[in-house]
Amino acid sequence: MMPARPAVFLDRDGTLIEDKGFLGDPNGVELLPTVVDALKLLAAHGFATVVISNQSGIARGLLDDVQVRSVNAEIVRRLAADGLGIDGWYWCPHYQDGCDCRKPEPALLHQAVREHGLTLDRAAMIGDRGSDVELGQRAGIAGIAVPGPMPYVGPEPDLRANTLLEAAEWIVRRGR
Ligand SMILES: [Mg+2]
Ligand SMILES: [Zn+2]
Structure with a gap:
């Protein structure tokens, strides 16, 4: 068996790209500063990266699955220009359905671990909302908050980072 890879789980909207609220148009993708770095x-430290996103716009009828995929594909295209990739994309399409995949529920994180042969040793979940930090902490990994469009409300993060790069530096340092 291949050794399990360490992983970083990432929120999409407000963490990788500007949170524009139910974004369905790939032309609206704006990578946030420091994301590439x-x-x-x-990647240089061997971490897999997995996006876990709540896309309740689907259940609300504001978006469809094809639009979510097209936005994800645009992010992939932008990152590929710098030789970067994302190992997995997971999103919850529900809203108030009592599903087990809407953050902070951990089902998608555990699915990613199984499907990609990941280890939670040294792992972290990074996002701009309390549901991101709570998901990480419920899964037994670090929950890191980055600044988003709204003031942070949620459990005390293991780290409050000013940028995604600051979060990545902390993860890499801690993992040594
Ligand atoms: Mg977010
Ligand atoms: Zn769900």
């Missing part, structure tokens, strides 16, 4: 650092 953060992902380069994580």
